[in-house]
Amino acid sequence: MARIFWFRRDLRLQDNIALNQAVAGANTDGDNQVCGLYALDTKAFFELSGIRQHSLIASLESLGASMGRKLVIRHGSVAESVVATALAAGAKTVHATRAFDPAGVAEQNSVGLALKAAGVHLQLDDSYYAVPPGSVTKPDGGPYRVYTPFFNNWFKLGWSKPVALAKGFEWIEPIDCQGRPEPSLAAPFKVKAGEDFALRTFERFKKRALFQYDELRNRADLSGTSHLSHALAFGEIHPRTILADLADSAGHNVFRKEIAWREFYADVLWHNPHTITQYYEPRFANMRYDSGKSAEQRLLAWQQGKTGYPMVDAGMRQLLATGWMHNRVRMIVASFLVKDLHLEWQAGAEWFERNLSDFDPASNAHGWQWTAGCGTDASPYYRVFNPILQGYKFDPDGEYVRKYVPELAHIAGKDVHEPWLLVDGLVNGYPAPIVDHAKERDESLARLAEIKVN
Numbered sequence: 001m002a003r004i005f006w007f008r009r010d011l012r013l014q015d016n017i018a019l020n021q022a023v024a025g026a027n028t029d030g031d032n033q034v035c036g037l038y039a040l041d042t043k044a045f046f047e048l049s050g051i052r053q054h055s056l057i058a059s060l061e062s063l064g065a066s067m068g069r070k071l072v073i074r075h076g077s078v079a080e081s082v083v084a085t086a087l088a089a090g091a092k093t094v095h096a097t098r099a100f101d102p103a104g105v106a107e108q109n110s111v112g113l114a115l116k117a118a119g120v121h122l123q124l125d126d127s128y129y130a131v132p133p134g135s136v137t138k139p140d141g142g143p144y145r146v147y148t149p150f151f152n153n154w155f156k157l158g159w160s161k162p163v164a165l166a167k168g169f170e171w172i173e174p175i176d177c178q179g180r181p182e183p184s185l186a187a188p189f190k191v192k193a194g195e196d197f198a199l200r201t202f203e204r205f206k207k208r209a210l211f212q213y214d215e216l217r218n219r220a221d222l223s224g225t226s227h228l229s230h231a232l233a234f235g236e237i238h239p240r241t242i243l244a245d246l247a248d249s250a251g252h253n254v255f256r257k258e259i260a261w262r263e264f265y266a267d268v269l270w271h272n273p274h275t276i277t278q279y280y281e282p283r284f285a286n287m288r289y290d291s292g293k294s295a296e297q298r299l300l301a302w303q304q305g306k307t308g309y310p311m312v313d314a315g316m317r318q319l320l321a322t323g324w325m326h327n328r329v330r331m332i333v334a335s336f337l338v339k340d341l342h343l344e345w346q347a348g349a350e351w352f353e354r355n356l357s358d359f360d361p362a363s364n365a366h367g368w369q370w371t372a373g374c375g376t377d378a379s380p381y382y383r384v385f386n387p388i389l390q391g392y393k394f395d396p397d398g399e400y401v402r403k404y405v406p407e408l409a410h411i412a413g414k415d416v417h418e419p420w421l422l423v424d425g426l427v428n429g430y431p432a433p434i435v436d437h438a439k440e441r442d443e444s445l446a447r448l449a450e451i452k453v454n
């Protein structure tokens, strides 16, 4: 009668409180047996980009290896897979980490109901966060809408120390394992993932860039950030493990604040589940946005990195080439989609979801809403990023643009940010700007004025 541990967005063994609960249950049962299960939603898997499919496979391979190849992988409906495994193992309890995002909550509700019908209990513990969403509240008990007071209270509340994997149990021999699925799309490189890789990435970041994170994190041309977002999104490392290693210095403090942005957005989404697709600030739903054929063509140009704005195109091509994009550039491309192309943020968020290997429902929806000016905090709609000036500032020698836009590789230095000014700037087929930024900025402010009056 083994306990089942259902792995979700917590693909690791260390610092996994819910897994330790499963072990404690198995110890109480007396047989010390745990069955580790990953239930793959096949339909959702095949909708992902090649990089995302391969990145999940790499995570599962690494997890399976760390369990001595005892991970059970099942495909199809998640609820059916969890129930089938529980019944096959004769389990009375399935353990898992509690999700707080709308899809995760819906999933655990449907699995919980299906298990109950089969006479099995679903026990949810912990969360994917240092402080579970819903715990940090204003003095009146309500949720925060602004980041800084949230951060101050989050920090005051604190979190527990990381925990090692409990001892005194064994993984049972896999029952009815269907193995990993074959990806339907190729990835342009061998994707690395998994708990060991995440821990090594964190170690490298501590030596390489953490001490000057406050100064270099905004530079798109440098490797000044941790690249831990995939590992955090899939739970290959828990934020507790990261926070436990941070001290009190400028670099460490700013990095802690970035981890807290992830926690803030999870909290905001937990209190406002509709904002996964709807406007946090409802009046923006009444704004005029473009639609029709020419809007679709502009969306396509943005997706493929062919807008004629080098910093925007470099970011969009970095996404397609690597499954990741620098945070500063995410803001530049998001602002461009909404305020220069006049498209709704959800179109961009969907494209990010399909392609980002670090996709996280809360950080994505609210990263978009913040940049679009319809979300939380102090990023007003009238703050329109200038994609050219942002390029000069955050890619000062043009290295980032040349790396991802080969048609501009012949242009030396910062001139790469305005190739249309050069005699030979567009000779390699790079497009002229599809819109005039100055004109579109005025247009977006005029549209803002319309919803202010209403």
Ligand SMILES: Cc1cc2nc3c(=O)[nH]c(=O)nc-3n(C[C@H](O)[C@H](O)[C@H](O)COP(=O)(O)OP(=O)(O)OC[C@H]3O[C@@H](n4cnc5c(N)ncnc54)[C@H](O)[C@@H]3O)c2cc1C
Pocket: 217, 225, 226, 227, 228, 229, 230, 232, 233, 258, 259, 260, 261, 262, 263, 265, 325, 326, 327, 328, 330, 331, 334, 352, 356, 358, 359, 360, 361, 363, 364, 365, 367, 368, 371
């Ligand atoms: C439009 C838009 C969409 C985004 N979509 C996602 C997404 O789907 N998944 C995702 O993980 N992040 C998203 N972000 C936030 C941020 O861009 C990434 O977390 C960051 O670029 C990841 O790189 P890193 O791990 O090197 O970050 P670091 O700078 O090293 O930061 C460390 C960690 O802190 C968290 N973090 C940092 N900045 C933010 C932020 N602004 N908001 C929330 N968490 C943050 C991440 O977990 C990150 O891994 C988005 C931002 C924007 C503007």
